[in-house]
Amino acid sequence: YDLADGERIFGSFLIRYRINPERIDPTYLRYYTLSDRYYSWIDARSSRGTAKKGLSPFILDSIPVPLFDKEKQREVVSLLNPSLELIKTKRKIIGKSQDIADKMFLFLFDDKVKNDKLRSVYQIHTGAKIEKAESGPFPVYTSSGKYARAYRNNYEEGCVLVPRKGSLQNLFLAYEKGWASEGLYKIQLENLVEAEYLYMQLRFVDRKRMDTAT
Numbered sequence: 001y002d003l004a005d006g007e008r009i010f011g012s013f014l015i016r017y018r019i020n021p022e023r024i025d026p027t028y029l030r031y032y033t034l035s036d037r038y039y040s041w042i043d044a045r046s047s048r049g050t051a052k053k054g055l056s057p058f059i060l061d062s063i064p065v066p067l068f069d070k071e072k073q074r075e076v077v078s079l080l081n082p083s084l085e086l087i088k089t090k091r092k093i094i095g096k097s098q099d100i101a102d103k104m105f106l107f108l109f110d111d112k113v114k115n116d117k118l119r120s121v122y123q124i125h126t127g128a129k130i131e132k133a134e135s136g137p138f139p140v141y142t143s144s145g146k147y148a149r150a151y152r153n154n155y156e157e158g159c160v161l162v163p164r165k166g167s168l169q170n171l172f173l174a175y176e177k178g179w180a181s182e183g184l185y186k187i188q189l190e191n192l193v194e195a196e197y198l199y200m201q202l203r204f205v206d207r208k209r210m211d212t213a214t
Contacts, residue, residue, distance in 0.1 A: 127180030
């Protein structure tokens with residue numbers, strides 16, 4: 001939580017922790033929770049009894065955090081700040097560019113364009129469970145997004161990843177090789193141009209309305 005964001009109310013599906021600022025810098029801890037090491041540790045211990053993974057306060061209490069002295073923590077934060085600010089700026093630019101692309105796409109393709117069923121045009125495959133999240137070269141995607149790295153891949157660049165359960169509103173276009181988990185459909189295209197075209201088409205489909213609740 002950032003004080004600059006103003007007053008906030010956290011939902012019942014969240015766990016709130018009060019940080020002791022004498023022991024750990026809150027920003028340092030936040031940056032650590034963005035790391036692959038943190039996500040890999042959490043994924044290995046999260047419960048899988050329902051459609052979505054879950055965490056308990058007990059699991060969170062036992063997270064191993066590399067704890068330096070406060071001066072070293074602030075040094076780490078100062079080194080990471082410029083990079084994360086650059087990422088935030090890049091996301092804003094991408095968001096505005098996506099809005100422009102959406103409007104152009106709708107302008108170029110009106111209702112007169114012939115429609116066909118997705119499976120009759122593309123081959124759709126289901127992702128697979130990865131037994132162990134590691135620090136490999138390939139990103140691992142779930143329906144919530146990128147969360148770890150792996151040493152194997154099950155799709156090539158130019159693949160569109162569509163959630164089949166979980167966060168159905170999400171949609172991913174892969175510009176590099178990676179691993180699609182069991183909660184995703186993967187549609188492998190021959191090149192990035194075709195993948196970008198399909199990605200743009202699917203952005204205008206309300207996939208949440210297709211939820212079968214199974």
